[in-house]
Amino acid sequence: QFLAATGCEYRLVCQMVPGNRELWARSQVFAAPIVDLVVTIREADRQGFRVEGKVVDAADDVVVDGVGVSLVSLGELSANSVEITRSTQGRFTVGPLPVGRRYALQCDAEGYATATVGPFDATVRTEQVTVRLLRCGKVRCRVLRADGTAAVQAFVSLKRNEAGPFERGWQGNTDAAGWIECTEVIPGMFRVYARTSQRSEQAPAEGEVQVLPGQTSE
Numbered sequence: 001q002f003l004a005a006t007g008c009e010y011r012l013v014c015q016m017v018p019g020n021r022e023l024w025a026r027s028q029v030f031a032a033p034i035v036d037l038v039v040t041i042r043e044a045d046r047q048g049f050r051v052e053g054k055v056v057d058a059a060d061d062v063v064v065d066g067v068g069v070s071l072v073s074l075g076e077l078s079a080n081s082v083e084i085t086r087s088t089q090g091r092f093t094v095g096p097l098p099v100g101r102r103y104a105l106q107c108d109a110e111g112y113a114t115a116t117v118g119p120f121d122a123t124v125r126t127e128q129v130t131v132r133l134l135r136c137g138k139v140r141c142r143v144l145r146a147d148g149t150a151a152v153q154a155f156v157s158l159k160r161n162e163a164g165p166f167e168r169g170w171q172g173n174t175d176a177a178g179w180i181e182c183t184e185v186i187p188g189m190f191r192v193y194a195r196t197s198q199r200s201e202q203a204p205a206e207g208e209v210q211v212l213p214g215q216t217s218e
Helices: 043-047
Strands: 013-015 024-026 049-057 068-074 079-086 091-097 102-108 115-121 125-133 137-142 155-160 170-173 179-185 188-195 205-211
Touching (some): 049 102, 049 115, 068 091, 137 155, 137 205, 170 179
Antiparallel strands (some): 137 179, 155 170, 188 205
């Protein structure tokens, strides 16, 4: 029972799992005064969606400890990411989370390329996943003009061929010798684009490079 000012609208909210800031049961909107209000608790409100994961090095399947795990809430046109836990002895648990939404998990560890698992369509269940982290690669790219001289402050963009819709890219400007170095690069095939400047109307130079775990590609 609550004392509430009349003439205002309210919604009663029940936290279903102690300490969980996501899983709630909610009443319909009502105006005070009201009596005999019923909040219906569904199984989805109580159990939600969970992900239990194991994180290993892709090269030898040795567990990787202290990996940051971020929850990515996926909308139609956007994605919101927040770190929520870290792996302990190579394992982590996320949830319970509200059902009826789409999520992905992003795992980050020093020296490894960021790994994404999912997306998951959340229902009342526990998803078991194994995340295999690849050692980061590095790309060193030199941009030359047609006469063979270094292209100083040329704009260079590096993007994975099979990049996901919210995956990061690598970009920047070349130094005084025409070089640019991109670090912590996800292993895979990449397209390289170079322009004399970011706003240049001249046709860009294009190339392709394969990034290998723990190695430098030029």
